Amino acid sequence: MTKIFTSITTLLIFYSTMQTASAQSQTNINEIMQCTLKPGYSAEEVISVGRAIPRGDNGPNIVFYREPLVADPSRAGSINVVRYWNNLEHMVSNMETNQPSGPSRHFLAMVNCQGSRVVALNRTTGSGLASPYEGMGINQSFVAMRSCQLKDDMTMNDMIEQLEEADANRPAGDRSGLGIVQIIAGGVQDSSSANSSFVFRTIGENPVGLAKRLDSFDYLGRFENFPATCGNMSLWRSHVIYRNN
DSSP states (O other), X not given: OHHHHHHHHHHHHHHHHHHHHTTTSEEEEEXXXXXXXXXXXXXXXXXXXXXXXXXXXXXXXXXXXXXXXXOOGGGTTEEEEEEEESSHHHHHHHHHHOOOOHHHHHHHHHEEOTTOOEEEEXXXXXXXXXXXXXXXXXXXXXXXXXXXXXXXXXXHHHHHHHHHHHHTTOOTTOOOEEEEEEEEESSOOOTTXXXXXXXXXXXXXXXXXXXXXHHHTTTTTOSTTOSEEEEEEEEEEEEEEEEOO
């Protein structure tokens, strides 16, 4: 019990520190599950059932299901479930009160998400121009992601500063969202990469909008003095499943 309490306390201290350090960016919590479709089910069926799951007033702010378009072959036949929360307290409170429903049981019969849940700090640039969902008026977007690792002596704030500089020069009319997702709980337990690995993510309102954004700056990580090294880009179709309006 002491070890569990210590781990939770450490996580909360880390999260509080990151909140303070990221005043220039907008910050919330992502809960992410990498699910595999069971035989006989399609992404369209899973999306339909996901939208039927009842969620209370204390539920997530928004839920996305993301299907891979261009990704590692191991992700074929998969779907990512991404839930946005205000903070850890908001997420944990919902876990305490959430009751299983018919649609949620049906969802779990269609996919295998066992052991894949991670919690991440979602930090987006604060330009105020990003609106890939047109004020939440559309139900689909397209996302580009790259897994990255900070270089020695670099920090997440160094990374955010680079993105803020790139975001300040966005083309006129560009509504894409730009930011990083840093895993703070779950995932691979590798002390050498703890707090230094993240996903570099760009969200476009449609395929052309996303492509224009990627063309407008050097998305491949060759910024001058770029703070991280990154792997190949993956592309995803993102479906809005639920909004807590």
